Amino acid sequence: MTAGLLALALVAPAVAAPSVELDAAAVLLSPGSRSSCADVPCLLETAYRADPKAKAIALALYRDTGTVAGVGPEELMDGGYRGMIRLVPQLPVGAHRKHLVWTDQAIRSIDAWFTALYDGTTLSPAYRWTALKLRFVRSVKKRTPSAYAFQWTIEYNVAGSLLTSADGVRETLFHELFHLNDEAHQDWSAKTLQTDYDAIVARCGTKSACLAPYAPNTTKVRATGTYYAFQPNNGSGVHEYAAELAVRYYREQSEMLRSGKLARPAFKCGPAENARAWQALVDEFFAGRDLVPPCR
């Protein structure tokens, strides 16, 4: 390296990489008790001491991605259409270790996906998928919600009905990750998609046949038979629609990377609302990158 290049490297703008602060990690890993740890690995070593395999995964996940896997607090949650749900802290160790394995794989897989998606370009997405706070909990006598997200934190329910396979965990985490980025983009989905979303709901209500062309994915709520993206009494519906749209983007780009074509029609080639939502998502979060060919 020449002296000139070295100097350039040294004065490159110091955009601090996101990280989980020690205090926040202590809340996840040593809740309710004072810790004498001076760094996050020490907190992980202590919290996971009863399960060396889980400890190794949690340490590696933190080392490689900055993400800290701990527990959430006990709480009684108003789950909207799901009713009231009691959540209790559950570290992913022992019989629950598989959830940490799936989560670790999912986060690494999503990281590799971003690398592949932008390979050979100078583009970079306006998106964060590192240095997350993971709060593992267990719901009592219910299997919902599978997860929820706020402020770079993802709450993960080891009893969640969607979290029973590596694929289920990866897509659920991608969905939650979108909520975090949507929030960081000043509630982009409500600002951008609400008008079209409301018009679709006004026209279709909860009728599946009417909603089908607009639903980004086939996931339906078991109790009501409604597409998840359009389920009433589920917080802000447009947030869920947008997170499902992001999952559809993830699926379609993955398929293009894998096989160079889509097995079923592209979402953007459906109704005009779909095309608008898709383009807005691609431009806001993914630097305009879309491997899916234009519609014919």
Ligand SMILES: [Zn+2]
């Ligand atoms: Zn959601």
